[in-house]
Amino acid sequence: MSLVLRSMTTLLVLVAVTAGSGCTKKAEKKQGRPPAPVLVAVVGTADIPQRLVAVGTVEATESVVVRPQISGELSAVFFTEGQEVSRGQKLFQMDPRSYQAALKKAEASLARNRVIMENALKDYHRYAQLVKEGIVTQEQAEAYRTKADSAAADVEADKAAVENARVQLSYTTMTAPIAGRLGNLAVSRGNVVEANKTTLVTLNAIAPIYVTFSLPERELAAVRGRMAEGRMAVEAELPGGIVERGQVSFLDNLVDTTTGTIKLKGRFDNRNRRLWPGQFVQVSLTLAERKGVVAVPSQALQTGQKGTFVYVVRPDLTAEMRPVVTGAAYNGLTAIEKGLAVAEQVVIDGQLRVSPGARLEIKKSGQPQQGASQINGRP
Numbered sequence: 001m002s003l004v005l006r007s008m009t010t011l012l013v014l015v016a017v018t019a020g021s022g023c024t025k026k027a028e029k030k031q032g033r034p035p036a037p038v039l040v041a042v043v044g045t046a047d048i049p050q051r052l053v054a055v056g057t058v059e060a061t062e063s064v065v066v067r068p069q070i071s072g073e074l075s076a077v078f079f080t081e082g083q084e085v086s087r088g089q090k091l092f093q094m095d096p097r098s099y100q101a102a103l104k105k106a107e108a109s110l111a112r113n114r115v116i117m118e119n120a121l122k123d124y125h126r127y128a129q130l131v132k133e134g135i136v137t138q139e140q141a142e143a144y145r146t147k148a149d150s151a152a153a154d155v156e157a158d159k160a161a162v163e164n165a166r167v168q169l170s171y172t173t174m175t176a177p178i179a180g181r182l183g184n185l186a187v188s189r190g191n192v193v194e195a196n197k198t199t200l201v202t203l204n205a206i207a208p209i210y211v212t213f214s215l216p217e218r219e220l221a222a223v224r225g226r227m228a229e230g231r232m233a234v235e236a237e238l239p240g241g242i243v244e245r246g247q248v249s250f251l252d253n254l255v256d257t258t259t260g261t262i263k264l265k266g267r268f269d270n271r272n273r274r275l276w277p278g279q280f281v282q283v284s285l286t287l288a289e290r291k292g293v294v295a296v297p298s299q300a301l302q303t304g305q306k307g308t309f310v311y312v313v314r315p316d317l318t319a320e321m322r323p324v325v326t327g328a329a330y331n332g333l334t335a336i337e338k339g340l341a342v343a344e345q346v347v348i349d350g351q352l353r354v355s356p357g358a359r360l361e362i363k364k365s366g367q368p369q370q371g372a373s374q375i376n377g378r379p
Contacts, residue, residue: 035361038350040313043342046295048328048335049286052223056213056236056266056283058275060204062178068094069171071195074187081185085176085203092200094193096172103165110158117151124148180205204277209270211236211246213283214261223264226287227251234266236281244268244275248285295333300346301326310340311347311354313362319347321356 068074076093079085127141183202187193193200211234215223226232232248246268255262266283268275275281300310301324312320324339340346347354354360 033358035317035359036319036350036353037361037363038311038347038354039363040345041297041300041348043294043296043336043340043344043346045292045342046333046335047289047291048293048295048330048333049289050328051330052215052219052285052287054213054215054283054285056211056281058236058277058279058281059210059212059265060180060206060277061208061210061267062180062205063277064177064180064203066091066174066177066200066203067196067198068092068174068193068200069195070094070099070168071193072098072172073192074189074200077185077189079182082182084181085179087176087179089176090173091176091182092174094172094174096169099165099169099172103162103169106158106161106165110155110162113151113154113158117148117155120144120148120151174200176203178203178205206273206275206277207270208246209268209275209277210249211266211268211275211281211283212263213266214256214259214263215285217255217260217262220255220262222287223248223251223262223285226285233286235284235286236266236268236275237284238274238279238281242274244270244281290328290335293327294336294340294342296336296340296346297348298329298332298334300348301334302351311351312340313345313347313360317360317362319354319356319358319360 073095074092075095078090078092085091124141124144124147127136127144130136131138131141180203183204185201186199223232227248234246234248236244236246238244246266248264249267250263250265252263296310302309302311304321307323308326309321309323312322314320322339325337327335327337329335347360350363
């Protein structure tokens with residue numbers, strides 16, 4: 001009997017536990033998930049520029065590899081590595097003694113042949129007079145004329161030799177052919193350098209400076225149309241968000257058939273020396289500016305299996321997942337071509353806790369108002 005009572009007691013306990021568990025689950029189901037805390041922004045309008053973005057390489061407007069034009073010993077260096085120099089500033093001095101001696105030798109030869117020429121001319125004039133008097137023959141006078149002409153030719157050759165010796169001597173002093181910044185000194189003083197072969201230093205002109213970049217050929221018509229309207233602005237963004245502004249100065253005359261791109265160059269004043277040859281920068285071209293387009297903060301955009309979407313806040317504070325078609329992006333804003341209307345609210349933070357139809361709790365902070373004022377262009 002006691003065994004039967006014990007079994008019945010156990011069965012009643014199990015039934016009670018099961019019933020209690022079922023009630024708890026029903027209560028939880030009835031209560032639902034708590035609202036997801038989110039930040040929102042009001043959809044507004046903004047002026048969004050139509051921009052083309054590419055990766056560019058900084059290049060010197062002029063680059064000169066300094067090499068000696070004569071062979072000899074490098075006797076002096078008049079700069080420090082990395083120094084900025086002006087055009088005509090003295091850079092190197094080579095040992096001039098052998099070239100000075102060559103100039104003196106050429107000048108001495110010129111002086112000697114001038115004396116020979118003057119004497120030959122005197123002899124010819126004297127014999128020409130004797131021919132008139134019938135004392136000597138014409139053939140004898142012509143021989144002296146030939147000597148005079150030969151001496152005159154020797155003088156002209158010596159003049160050229162003197163000029164060449166002077167030029168060679170001038171090559172012993174090397175000056176900067178352009179204004180710019182000097183690089184690494186490849187040869188120290190005391191070394192013997194070879195004419196037109198030994199590289200001494202590279203000189204780059206960096207103010208102004210070029211940024212070279214390429215765009216897809218499908219953008220060629222738009223770029224040409226914009227350049228036909230006047231000067232086309234270009235921006236180069238460096239690491240850290242620093243932006244330098246310049247103008248497009250060159251559009252290539254052919255499309256690269258291998259890559260399907262067209263080469264352009266932007267010219268920048270580079271007064272602050274922020275752009276450096278060989279550096280990679282992000283280049284932006286503004287083709288046009290669209291006024292008053294529907295726009296949202298870029299952080300509102302999400303990507304799903306069916307494309308880009310945003311979470312829209314319904315009047316009952318629930319979330320609606322709405323597909324959108326996006327346009328150009330600029331300064332933290334993205335243009336919306338289709339899918340949103342002005343004055344709607346979109347979630348800009350907390351999307352990971354949001355699902356379609358979920359209840360929302362809008363955080364009380366200044367961020368939603370800040371996003372709305374930025375879109376509408378108010379300070």
